[in-house]
Amino acid sequence: MSTVILFNKPFGVLSQFTPESGHPALDTFGFPAGVYAAGRLDHDSEGALLLTDNGKLIKKLLDPKFEHPRTYLAQVDGQITEEAVRRLSAGVDIKGYHTKPCKARIVEAPDWIWDRNPPVRFRANIPTSWVELTLIEGKNRQVRHMTAAVGFPTLRLVRVKIGNIPLGNLLPGEWKIITDRVI
Structure with a gap:
């Protein structure tokens, strides 16, 4: 076993x-x-x-080839848009590679999440927002490259689910x- x-x-x-x-x-x-x-x-x-x-x-x-899903919450720099989420869902070009389509949606800041040590940088004039992404592939730093490619760099990345x-x-x-x- x-x-x-x-x-x-x-x-x-x-x-x-x-x-x-x-x-x-x-x-x-x-x-x-x-x-x-x-x-x-x-x-x-x-x-x-x-x-x-x-x-x-x-x-x-x-x-x-098994397309095993992994779900992430990404806190991004700025207020992510529906257009950016549509682009993420369709797949984006990163480092000469087009990512596979994924599930992406804007979510509220999770109220259950622990404080990070050290904390994510805070800038009074720039808001942050959260997006949930479920990928079936796992390239190096893929979520970070994807959110940056649509104009919203990742500040914090938390994997919340692997498969089921x-x-x-x-x-x-x-x-x-x-x-x-x-x-």
Whole structure:
């Protein structure tokens, strides 16, 4: 029987077990031996990360042909528009690549979300807004490149769901064993 863990990766933590360049890593969170991250989140992104000791599951989660959905909340610089959301939904050009269509919608600032440490920069004259994106691919820093391509750079990025597994009420640094079917 394989182990699958849902972890709320804090801001600033690497999605690997070896610290690097002054960033803490997964080795400090007390995971069972033999589990590895099934994918990654950049050190400046937060939220849902799966870990498992099942290599076949990792391959399935990461192989683009399975189009495994991942849902993110992005806090962006400025008041995002419906036109920008339509462009995101249709796919945008980033770094010589046209992203696959995705689900995108403007959402209210989540009232349940934890404070980030350090906080997102605050500028009195420039508002921020939130967009929810569900992607079926995972290029490096894709959400950040996509929102920037439509004129709304990402200030904060939180993955809130992987497949059918929601982050739920896990706080940053917390994890739990998942018994639900992942894919």
